Amino acid sequence: MAEVTLTIDNEKVSAREGQNLLQVIREQGIDLPTLCHLDGLSERGGCRLCVVEVEGSSRLAASCVTAVREDMRVTTASDRLLRYRRMLVELLFAERNHVCSVCVMNGNCELQSLATRFGVDHLRYEPLYPRLPTDASHEKYTIDHNRCVLCARCVRVCDEVEGVHTLDIMGRGVSSRIINDLNQPWRASRTCTACGKCVQVCPTGALYIKETLSAHVEKRPDLPRRIVDARKKRVWNS
Amino acid sequence: MNREELESLALGERERASRFSCRFLCCAGTPCLSAGGAAVRKALEKAVEGKNGNSSVEVMGTGCVGPCSRGPLVTVVTPGEEEHTYEKVTPQAVPEIVEAHLEKGVEAASVPSTVSRDSSFFTKQQKIVLETSERIDPERLESYVAQGGYSALARALEDMTPEEVCEELVTSGLRGRGGAGYPTGIKWKQVRGAQGERKFVVANGDEGDPGAYMDRTLMESDPHRILEGMAIAAYAVGAEQGFVYVRGEYPLAAERLGKAIRAAERQGLLGDDILGSSFSFRIRIRMGAGAFVCGEETALMASIMGRRGQPVPRPPYPAQRGLWNAPTLINNVETFGSVPPVISRGGDWYSRWGTDKSKGTKIFALAGKVCQTGLIEVPMGITLREIVFDIGGGIPGGGAFKAAQTGGPSGGCIPASHLDTPMDYESLQELGSIIGSGGLIVMDESSCMVDVARFFMEFCMDESCGKCTPCRSGTVQMVRLLEKIKGGRASAHDLEKLEELCELLKATSLCGLGQTAPNPVLSTIRHFRHEYEAHIEDRHCPAGVCSMPH
Ligand SMILES: Cc1cc2nc3c(=O)[nH]c(=O)nc-3n(C[C@H](O)[C@H](O)[C@H](O)COP(=O)(O)O)c2cc1C
Ligand code: SF4
Ligand code: SF4
Numbered sequence: 001m002a003e004v005t006l007t008i009d010n011e012k013v014s015a016r017e018g019q020n021l022l023q024v025i026r027e028q029g030i031d032l033p034t035l036c037h038l039d040g041l042s043e044r045g046g047c048r049l050c051v052v053e054v055e056g057s058s059r060l061a062a063s064c065v066t067a068v069r070e071d072m073r074v075t076t077a078s079d080r081l082l083r084y085r086r087m088l089v090e091l092l093f094a095e096r097n098h099v100c101s102v103c104v105m106n107g108n109c110e111l112q113s114l115a116t117r118f119g120v121d122h123l124r125y126e127p128l129y130p131r132l133p134t135d136a137s138h139e140k141y142t143i144d145h146n147r148c149v150l151c152a153r154c155v156r157v158c159d160e161v162e163g164v165h166t167l168d169i170m171g172r173g174v175s176s177r178i179i180n181d182l183n184q185p186w187r188a189s190r191t192c193t194a195c196g197k198c199v200q201v202c203p204t205g206a207l208y209i210k211e212t213l214s215a216h217v218e219k220r221p222d223l224p225r226r227i228v229d230a231r232k233k234r235v236w237n238s
Numbered sequence: 239m240n241r242e243e244l245e246s247l248a249l250g251e252r253e254r255a256s257r258f259s260c261r262f263l264c265c266a267g268t269p270c271l272s273a274g275g276a277a278v279r280k281a282l283e284k285a286v287e288g289k290n291g292n293s294s295v296e297v298m299g300t301g302c303v304g305p306c307s308r309g310p311l312v313t314v315v316t317p318g319e320e321e322h323t324y325e326k327v328t329p330q331a332v333p334e335i336v337e338a339h340l341e342k343g344v345e346a347a348s349v350p351s352t353v354s355r356d357s358s359f360f361t362k363q364q365k366i367v368l369e370t371s372e373r374i375d376p377e378r379l380e381s382y383v384a385q386g387g388y389s390a391l392a393r394a395l396e397d398m399t400p401e402e403v404c405e406e407l408v409t410s411g412l413r414g415r416g417g418a419g420y421p422t423g424i425k426w427k428q429v430r431g432a433q434g435e436r437k438f439v440v441a442n443g444d445e446g447d448p449g450a451y452m453d454r455t456l457m458e459s460d461p462h463r464i465l466e467g468m469a470i471a472a473y474a475v476g477a478e479q480g481f482v483y484v485r486g487e488y489p490l491a492a493e494r495l496g497k498a499i500r501a502a503e504r505q506g507l508l509g510d511d512i513l514g515s516s517f518s519f520r521i522r523i524r525m526g527a528g529a530f531v532c533g534e535e536t537a538l539m540a541s542i543m544g545r546r547g548q549p550v551p552r553p554p555y556p557a558q559r560g561l562w563n564a565p566t567l568i569n570n571v572e573t574f575g576s577v578p579p580v581i582s583r584g585g586d587w588y589s590r591w592g593t594d595k596s597k598g599t600k601i602f603a604l605a606g607k608v609c610q611t612g613l614i615e616v617p618m619g620i621t622l623r624e625i626v627f628d629i630g631g632g633i634p635g636g637g638a639f640k641a642a643q644t645g646g647p648s649g650g651c652i653p654a655s656h657l658d659t660p661m662d663y664e665s666l667q668e669l670g671s672i673i674g675s676g677g678l679i680v681m682d683e684s685s686c687m688v689d690v691a692r693f694f695m696e697f698c699m700d701e702s703c704g705k706c707t708p709c710r711s712g713t714v715q716m717v718r719l720l721e722k723i724k725g726g727r728a729s730a731h732d733l734e735k736l737e738e739l740c741e742l743l744k745a746t747s748l749c750g751l752g753q754t755a756p757n758p759v760l761s762t763i764r765h766f767r768h769e770y771e772a773h774i775e776d777r778h779c780p781a782g783v784c785s786m787p788h
Pocket of ligand 2: 154157158162164165166167191192193194195196197198199
């Protein structure tokens with residue numbers, strides 16, 4: 001594939017034509033925030049945290065779903081972008097009931113660390129406080145919708161890597177919800193293999209292994225990439 | 239069927255129609271039917287039975303006439319005499335009308351025919367897409383053929399190469415009527431040039447803007463026109479399979495399209511070896527299930543393929559990779575409806591109407607506080623004033639025009655100071671609105687613009703698919719902020735927050751729904767900022783719509 005040269009934050013960078021912009025940005029050591037992106041899974045382009053400015057285009061580009069082009073000039077961290085990212089994180093916090101102090105993921109949560117990173121110490125938006133259920137019917141895992149950010153990593157890993165598509169999304173807008181099979185209690189699922197991949201990729205405390213103690217959870221969001229590499233390239237490394 | 243047979247079918251049908259000494263044309267569009275049009279038609283059929291030997295009188299259903307709020311409409315056509323169109327016809331009035339026309343003479347009619355064709359409602363319009371709507375029985379293929387139907391397809395297949403068809407569309411200057419106004423000919427060329435073993439053509443009839451019913455009317459009134467437009471497109475881009483995506487709430491449109499497809503297939507106007515050529519094209523109907531976002535092209539394709547109707551990032555554009563990864567042409571129903579006249583009369587002819595950059599005619603659903611609501615087709619570039627005051631007859635009850643909302647939830651409002659703005663893509667965009675798909679809601683002084691903004695924002699919130707954060711979560715916050723303003727509980731800081739959210743959604747949303755959702759808010763702030771300020775600073779709603787704390 002042909003090489004292209006582009007500019008990222010004023011640095012000249014070379015990449016392969018058609019390569020994913022997010023990947024190229026990260027290869028430069030720039031820690032562009034993401035939530036729905038996960039190496040090894042298909043791109044969703046949903047969280048919008050990875051938006052960047054591309055010169056000559058009036059719209060921002062979500063870098064996870066943008067291919068690099070010759071002579072592209074990309075800015076990854078303008079004041080405007082930082083402000084938008086912060087707003088997005090605030091919106092996520094306002095949307096569900098993220099009470100970190102009583103969450104198993106306190107200290108290991110990706111949403112929490114984004115909030116720390118963007119200095120979100122209070123909410124400018126009205127919290128919606130939705131009344132959402134927790135499904136603890138599965139023998140090993142729990143899904144607590146109060147902490148879900150709808151990144152759909154679980155849905156994708158279950159479909160694309162485990163290959164069973166137990167999980168999906170029901171409803172729309174702010175009432176969207178992750179469901180098992182046709183919205184049944186998890187225990188009743190006849191497709192779930194109890195592999196636990198969904199739990200490992202969940203960025204927050206929405207999916208967790210039962211009886212884990214707060215601050216002791218370590219998830220393995222690198223799992224999908226490792227499995228995919230193992231299958232395709234026959235390598236298993238970290 | 240070949241071209242000669244098509245012509246003789248047309249001739250036969252015209253001859254059949256000319257044999258009637260009197261024809262009663264009953265509008266069979268949804269507005270007229272819901273006003274009782276079916277009972278009127280039955281009463282007419284019964285009343286003419288046995289009169290004048292029966293066989294020389296015809297009662298037929300037609301497509302939409304236009305002044306929809308006056309239905310049921312019945313037009314009486316007697317050769318050599320002036321036509322009469324009766325409004326708000328009831329079954330009780332039918333015997334009078336029939337008697338007057340068949341026996342006593344029109345002068346004796348005690349029911350006045352009140353829809354005058356000389357009124358500016360009709361004379362200011364330019365009907366190209368709707369030209370034959372009120373003359374066609376939407377359930378009979380022959381009726382469409384008699385008005386020249388399928389001759390454009392025949393012309394394209396026999397006299398033109400696919401490239402020439404694309405070129406003709408480019409010449410016409412036709413732009414997509416689904417909202418964005420993308421040049422149709424260029425899109426066709428892109429699909430034609432895209433690599434793919436198979437290609438698809440899709441007609442977007444998902445029409446979901448509140449108050450809009452242009453596409454429903456077209457599908458109900460003149461279904462064959464859409465099919466013909468699609469077939470011409472399929473020939474031009476090299477597709478063999480097409481889909482019409484019909485909004486779930488439009489059962490009558492789907493039924494008539496279904497009938498039309500079967501009739502066209504029987505006559506060899508769809509299916510294999512169309513009109514004796516080697517070109518084959520089939521069309522299937524897909525019904526939506528009540529999601530506005532399924533009108534967005536990538537969500538629409540997902541829905542056709544049986545997936546969750548949710549947008550996916552573009553590129554790839556449908557023209558590159560669409561249905562089942564094949565190059566796919568998606569056009570709006572009205573866009574396809576404009577194709578047959580472009581081909582039969584030529585792109586140059588079509589481009590005579592409209593402005594420099596916005597050619598041809600556009601159908602609008604005129605609604606709200608205007609004397610004559612209904613479905614109208616006007617040349618692009620007509621002023622809003624002409625639409626509201628000449629065609630619509632002004633504001634009822636002597637009220638004052640305040641603003642018109644175009645483009646529905648993706649559009650904005652045009653205030654009275656801009657009544658002389660030409661209605662074209664560029665001018666409206668400059669004003670912070672869009673032509674959109676053709677919804678046009680007129681508001682008088684009794685409308686509160688904050689309330690209007692909240693209405694559309696709530697619509698977007700309800701219709702957000704939930705995939706991306708800014709639209710899913712931002713629309714909820716924006717509705718809350720607007721409600722706070724409406725309730726007299728907001729501060730200047732809340733207005734800033736609202737504007738900042740508008741900026742976020744525009745810039746970061748994944749699809750057009752979220753990107754354009756702020757438009758009604760932004761345009762009402764732009765043109766009616768004082769109203770927002772009155773709510774915030776004075777705790778006062780100038781229109782008296784919002785209830786304020788005392
Ligand atoms: C949220 C949303 C809803 C849409 N709804 C419709 C619709 O109901 N009908 C339509 O023709 N286009 C709709 N569109 C535009 C389509 O995505 C697409 O641009 C259009 O069908 C292309 O046809 P055209 O080029 O003939 O306009 C919608 C777009 C968005 C973002
Ligand atoms: S445990 Fe495995 S199979 Fe079950 S829902 Fe999670 S990812 Fe899917
Ligand atoms: S902008 Fe709204 S409708 Fe479009 S993908 Fe995002 S959430 Fe869905």
